[in-house]
Amino acid sequence: xxxxxxxxxxxxxxxxxxxxxxxxxxxxxxxxxxxxxxxxxxxxxxxxxxxxxxxxxxxxxxxxxxxxxxxxxxxxxxxxxxxxxxxxxxxxxxxxxxxxxxxxxxxxxxxxxxxxxxxxxxxxxxxxxxxxxxxxxxxxxxxxxxxxxxxxxxxxxxxxxxxxxxxxxxxxxxxxxxxxxxxxxxxxxxxxxxxxxxxxxxxxxx
Numbered sequence: 001x002x003x004x005x006x007x008x009x010x011x012x013x014x015x016x017x018x019x020x021x022x023x024x025x026x027x028x029x030x031x032x033x034x035x036x037x038x039x040x041x042x043x044x045x046x047x048x049x050x051x052x053x054x055x056x057x058x059x060x061x062x063x064x065x066x067x068x069x070x071x072x073x074x075x076x077x078x079x080x081x082x083x084x085x086x087x088x089x090x091x092x093x094x095x096x097x098x099x100x101x102x103x104x105x106x107x108x109x110x111x112x113x114x115x116x117x118x119x120x121x122x123x124x125x126x127x128x129x130x131x132x133x134x135x136x137x138x139x140x141x142x143x144x145x146x147x148x149x150x151x152x153x154x155x156x157x158x159x160x161x162x163x164x165x166x167x168x169x170x171x172x173x174x175x176x177x178x179x180x181x182x183x184x185x186x187x188x189x190x191x192x193x194x195x196x197x198x199x200x201x202x203x204x205x206x
Contacts, residue, residue, distance in 0.1 A: 007053060007054055008054035008055070011054075015046075017104065017105070018044050018045065019040075019044045019046065019051070019054070020065065020068065020105060021043075021044075021105055021106065021107065022039075022040050022041075022043035022044035023040050023044070023061055023062075023065060024065060024105065024107045024108060024110075024111045025043060025107055026039045026040045026043065027062060027065065027111060027114065027115075028107055028110045028111050028114045031114070031118060031119075031120070032058075032059075032062055032118055032120040032122065032123050033120050033122075035058065035062075037051060037052075037058055037061075040061075059122060059123065062123060063123070063126065065111060066115060066123075066126070066127065066130060066131065067130075068108075069108060069111055069112045069115070069131070070130060070131060070134055072101060072105075072108055072112075073112065073134050073135070073138055074134065074138075076094060076097050076098065076101075076138075077137070077138040077141055077142075079093075079094075079097060080094065080141055080142060080144075081093070082141075082144060082145045083145075085145055085146055085147035086146075086147065086150065087143070087146050087161065087164065088164070088197050088200070088201060090142070090146070091142075091164065091165075091168055092193055092197065094142065095168050095171070095193070112131070115127050115131060116131065116132070116135075143161075150205050150206065151204055151205060151206070152204065152205065152206050155204050160203075160204045163200070164200060164204075167196060167200065171192075171193060171196060
């Protein structure tokens with residue numbers, strides 16, 4: 001478990017976000033070993049002394065970001081409504097939640113993907129123990145209690161879900177670039193997604 005310096009906790013939320021986003025950006029671009037704390041402090045607009053006042057080392061900062069990312073994933077998975085058996089409706093709600101998080105931390109999901117490919121011995125074991133298990137459990141929950149009888153008999157359900165996921169990811173990236181405020185996310189996202197969903201449902205459902 002990573003213990004965060006109380007000084008960092010006491011910072012204003014916008015400053016915490018700035019530091020987190022700067023660190024995430026650098027780790028995504030460079031990986032753990034090559035990531036530069038000089039680039040992080042430059043992007044975050046703080047001094048190097050301040051960064052190491054909040055985190056004792058680059059590794060401690062990296063582990064904090066891992067824990068933060070895990071909490072993001074768990075928060076999303078906790079909100080899955082298992083009573084919603086339509087895969088389109090379920091993924092729509094998850095996509096909306098993901099988009100809202102990305103408005104605040106644009107690269108957090110890129111970071112979570114990047115750490116799964118991290119090869120540094122210094123952090124690899126920690127990633128495998130903490131993150132891979134969460135992903136496995138979460139993926140299983142996303143598709144738990146889905147009514148697959150709604151699909152046409154001639155449809156390969158596995159491939160159909162892959163297409164649905166690709167569409168959701170692409171649509172989410174497009175929406176993130178277009179939207180400027182959190183308030184716009186819900187109404188605009190759901191209205192536009194409905195047109196995509198209608199096409200896919202027509203293709204896959206009975």
